[in-house]
Amino acid sequence: MGFSVGLAGTRCIGTLCPPRPRPFQSLLLLLWTLLNCVLGSSAQGPGEWTPWGSWSHCSSSCGRGVSVRSRRCIRLPGEEPCWESGHEYRVCQLPDCPPGAVPFRDLQCALYNGHPVLGTQKTYQWIPFHGAPNQCDLNCLAEGHAFYHSFGRVLDGTPCSPGAQGLCVAGRCLSAGCDGVLGSGALEDRCGRCGGANDSCLFVQRVFRDAGAFAGYWNVTLIPEGARHIRVAHRSRNHLALMGVDGHYVLNGNWEVSPPGTYEAAGTRVVYSRAAAPQETLHAAGPTSQDLLLQILLQEPNPGIQFEFWLPRERYGPFQVQTQALGWPVRQPQPREVEARAPIAPPPLMPTLAPDPCPPCPDTRGRAHRLLHYCGSDFVFQARVVGRHRQAQETRYEVHIQLIYKSRWPLRTREYVWAPAHCPCPPLASQQEYLMAVRRLISPDGTQDRLLLPHAGYARPWSPAEDSRIRLAARRCPV
Template identity: 80%
Template sequence: KDSLCFPRPHPLWNLLLLLWTLLNCGLGGSAQGPGEWTPWGSWSRCSSSCGQGLSVRSRRCIRFPREERCWGDTHEYRLCQLPDCPPGAMPFRDLQCALYNGHPVLGPQKTYQWVPFYGAPAPNQCDLNCLAVGHAFYHSFGRVLDGTPCSWGSQGLCVAGRCLNAGCDGLMGSGAREDHCGRCGGTNDSCLFVQRVFRDTGAFAGYWNVTLIPEGARHIYAAHRSRNHLALIGGDGRYVLNGNGEVSPSGTYEAAGTRVVYTRAAGPEETLRAAGPTSQDLLLQVLLQEPNPGIEFEFWLPRERYGPFQEQAQALGWSLRQPQPLEGEPQSLEPQEALAAFPTRTPKPTPDPCPPCPDTRGRAHRLLHYCGSDFVFRARVLGHLRQAQETRYEVRVQLVYKNRSPLQSLEYVWAPGRCPCPPMALHREYLLAAQRLVNPDGTQDRLLLPHAGYARPWSPAEDSRVRLAARHCPV
């Protein structure tokens, strides 16, 4: 056996051979991979006294002989944001050039005044190139100090001669970005994407509700191509855009804690964008002047706000198809009542006793009703009974996708109104999403199909879509 691995009894030899054993027998006499880092030190003070600057921390690599160097960096830099510099303060790069004022640089006799120079051929943004005032030459003094802006107005800062930008985690060069939900480094799994096209049209010119944009919404977008105008109402019940029949100019508007960018092009195209997140509910309307060709809208909503949004949308009717005529002044509302009470006027009656139902197609509508319903099932309509305030359907349940309590083979499904939306035809099969409605005294326990709810002709494709929707419901 190797005697180096079995120490002799002499005390001095014991100590020497123990060390040799650790370095040779324990390490195998060859490289054993990288060493280990010490814990990170504390962050330094900010490199600047105002504006943007850098803070740095460091660590050391501990390694035995023949071990590889540690993987990673010895220094880590993060952005520190301080109050803006006062007017007239000398920029950091100017200050570094000015340090050489009056000092001989190119010879023992001549001195110059120096200011930053940005016109060097093949420039490195992090080189300290300074122009001699009153002369046609510049000189490079090496690298700028860490924390110097890469260029005038740039968000990037120089770190060890490289121009880096801060990630959403504040670390320079990390590349971390916020996802659509606003989470740094997230994967868009903490929010849901709401997207659809509003195709409803009114029987008269005026304001028509398009959609509720809930508190917490991000990446809001709405667009259309027509002579109509998008209108936006804040949580206080006042118009932000295109209210009271007056068309607002293109520009940026403040609403619900975010900036709304409204653009009306020379042609018929009109867009509305907002990064969010919104601090209050907003109501998107359209001021109709001609038939509505379709208004696209979308936004991302945190999962925890999806349930309250669904309840509000169902309370207003998911289509939010409640017009507000142009005649007269709009009623002033308290902030808490603003969105719940829209609109305050009743539309003029239309000749058709059963007006067209709103378009309820789209993934967002399917998710809204599947995730928020107590029952989702396939059924055949056997009969219906229209009454003054509701319609009762008798259905045969054929396949259950989701149920909070047992379903019978024969059930009644109740829909609000004499003209329910969506309508269901006799002897056809539908995929239904219903809610359980129990009155306070417990004498009635019914299945309710909400207005503008989910009742689509069953097909194998619809079966696949609804099974896929089940995977994306909030937990």
């Protein structure tokens, strides 16, 4: 929306100018204009966005496409441009294209068939070429020839490559977040809520250590309906078994060992793997559409079965009641006793945070170190550590963010911060507040989006003095 100058030097928005004022009103209007100019000349900060407009029609007539909505930046002289973008794109899904339909990129290349290009009168037949560096350019190969030509950008909504989920928008390949908006980076939390903070579900993590007296099937736990991110692991010659509510086994039932692979159960896929260590694991993304019963086919003393999943809060109470009823007798008892062997305690698959002795961390004090990490980070914030978990050679901290000093992307109230190595430096204590400078790390395939605290990075116990130091660093390294 633009500004123009009307009567008495007043500014008009668009073409809407006030009527000619009377003498007394003219004086008031002049004073208002002068005051507004003085204030406008010292205005700071960004302008303001108008509300979002409505979504446009889908860019495609079938299959996947994009829809766009826009907003405009309103700013006075002296104000900075609005932050963020004035356009937002989302995926629109229409009915599948009929069999034999020409792909969208092929249609765009075909528009140049029979037309002179390259400054000559010679014409060619064009087909898509997918080996060029920028996959969102309209790169077309001349049929029967060994060259291709770029005709500029592809139209918005063109798939980045055959079979890919990303779509091209304004010359960039973007993937949709869980909110359907391209490039938003919105992710589902562990509870399945888009952009959530893991506060609508509870994390269940236990170790089943009961040792049965006889070989056979023993109940471990009920995996209730609605469970997500299920993980089960153990290291022994025993075998995990999974049973549905109908009493039929999904795997390893009736004394038959199933091959490793993917199994359909309770509306989700269960990935069963077995190593020669011996070691067995079960993984399932969920959510489960009905209850599952996890059992162990006991052949030797049980060294411990570790299981975990996320469960909606409203289902946790019934789950506790049901698990108390799992003290059922052996389903298929055998007359022979389990051989009593001297148990060899294997290293736990999901170790707790009782780490081996760690060497001292390097000295990272000083203003130069603070400036280096503040300027090179994507986020700087004050946060309380509410939990930590060691996973393989990494440590995952769950933090409650209280104050943000620097942020290149939106942050949730609760986030996970990952620290590399078996002994992270600096170490963070639970229930303590820190000032942290972290980076955003996205894996090349886009499947992981993490906040990383670098080794020997910046993490200081919060104090008023530390707050002052970080604010001084902010002046030297503006966002």
